[in-house]
Amino acid sequence: MGLSLAHKIIHSHLVEGSMEPGKEIALRVDQTLTQDATGTMAWLQFEALGLARVKTELSITYVDHNTLQTGFENADDHRFLQDMTAKFGAYYSRPGNGICHQLHLERFGKPGKTLLGADSHTPTCGALGMLAIGVGGLDVALAMGGVPFSLVMPKVINVQLHGRLAPGVSAKDVILEVLRRLSTKGGLRAVLEYSGDGLQYLSVPERATITNMGAETGATASIFPSDEKTREFLAAQGRESDWCSLGPDADAHYDQVMEISLGDLSPLVACPHSPDQVKEVTELAGMPVDQVVIGSCTNSSYLDLVKVARIFQGGKVSPGVSLVLAPGSKQVLTMISEHGYLGDMLRAGARILECTCGPCIGMGQSPPSAGVSLRTNNRNFKGRSGTADAQVYLVSPETAAASALEGKLTDPRKYGDILHLSMPEKFMVDDGMVIPPQPAGSSGEVRRGPNIKPLPLKSELPAKVEGEVLIKVGDHITTDHIMPAGAKILPLRSNIPAISRHVFGSLDPTFAERALTAGGGFIVGGENYGQGSSREHAALAPMYLGIWAVLAKSIARIHFDNLINFGIVPLFFACQNDYEVLAQGDRIALPTLRADIEAGRELTRAVRLATGKELEMRLELSQRQRVILLSGGSINWVRLKNKEQ
């Protein structure tokens, strides 16, 4: 039986394990990326490993998240990242150069390679035919140190795209359709592999919109074959030599198949507050709009913005709408400027932001109270925009632009005739804002600002743990709930004692204080606990506060791995109804936790001390994960291993 493309890349990078879905495997990592929100900590973690140089083919840190400099913290972090990358052999992309995924697609991604990124939208580069996976910063730090990346062998879902999109219907609508069908859980422990005759009409940037938002289905990665469209894109970036032809075998086996007829799709919109709450634009057409945001790593490519400019040509943004626009990279900004499209945008009344994540991460441009904001981003979780009661809808750039002109949600197919575009033959390439590493052996000074505090480490897992249920939360708690972001909190990311004061801040502002007073304890969660992003601070800060374990109905994949990395034991209720037994404030004990992990058992007991009621908890752990938890987290584990060698 033939292999899928995902299987081929996994096979060629397999270091440990066999390719059976559900079993743990380890892969060699060719490339890594970090961004500044995760990178400062990842570099502190890499430093803690005690190595002289990164061991990957290519590692790069992009500064794109926290570029606002309202205090010294972000500026200090940027300087620290520049020094660390130079010293340890990685590239550094300066603030203003663009958003990590857009830039990696343009300048560094290569078909057939593996990419591990400390950002949940790292799968974007699957558009180039690479296996690109988003993880926590610690996994990237370990990969930079040459440690193979361990994961559960995913199943492979084949998404067959047939036919051609109608003008005004776009790649964003394709991935919204996938989300409508799969929901935010349907891609868990799976790779979405695209094929079909429809691929011949989808350029790499369009494919990248689809792979980018595959992350919202919970998928490990999304991947397109490397074909003639890929060659065209890489050639236009002056990188044709990076191209090779790669695809599945003709008789490839897939675990599941989904078919989408592109010609039948119409413009779609993801309603508040989840990317899978998808409706047709026509169902909501006419809804008044207060703000339109065009940009983010999902939809800020040159082609996206040219479509926007064409819709704007000769028109004016409705007086009731604030329109902000952030190009994905300096290359995109330069090209829309040189080709006259920037003028169209400015004349229409757009406010142009710098080439960064900006509003997507809540860095400015929050909507007005209870405002309706249409965004081309990938996420619309409640409060992420910075306005707690804002209603954020996710749409294509075409829908966003048409709606900005009309002041209400508008079907962009009325502009269909002007939206026929083809890839430029040459992109304007200028890597002047990427600083290459210093040669091996150069002695680089690393400057650390006062906000960069030493990395806290956990102690080994004791024989027995006991404490209080410090919080009980419901289903679909996101990493934004656990560790909020925003302009006030993100600058504290390299200062764990300070940032940990904000854990669960939007749900219970007393949480951090209570955890510290109690000397730690437990978190009880519902379904899909920790969904949403690779934010490792959602595990690292609770670790600092003394959390021993999370007891949940289910836990999102990246967060599950992050908990283990930081020595917090993820436990699942063997009987889902037992979730109801526990309440905030209950004292519980896990009397045999260490022994059960050591012995490889799949169950342990949690005892509710007030009543003596025993709850069975499942331990879904590989042998490697067990050793990491016993050591008190991954850094302790690698240090111990290095000592033993």
Ligand code: F3S
């Ligand atoms: Fe940045 Fe938003 Fe993408 S924070 S990396 S633009 S999901």
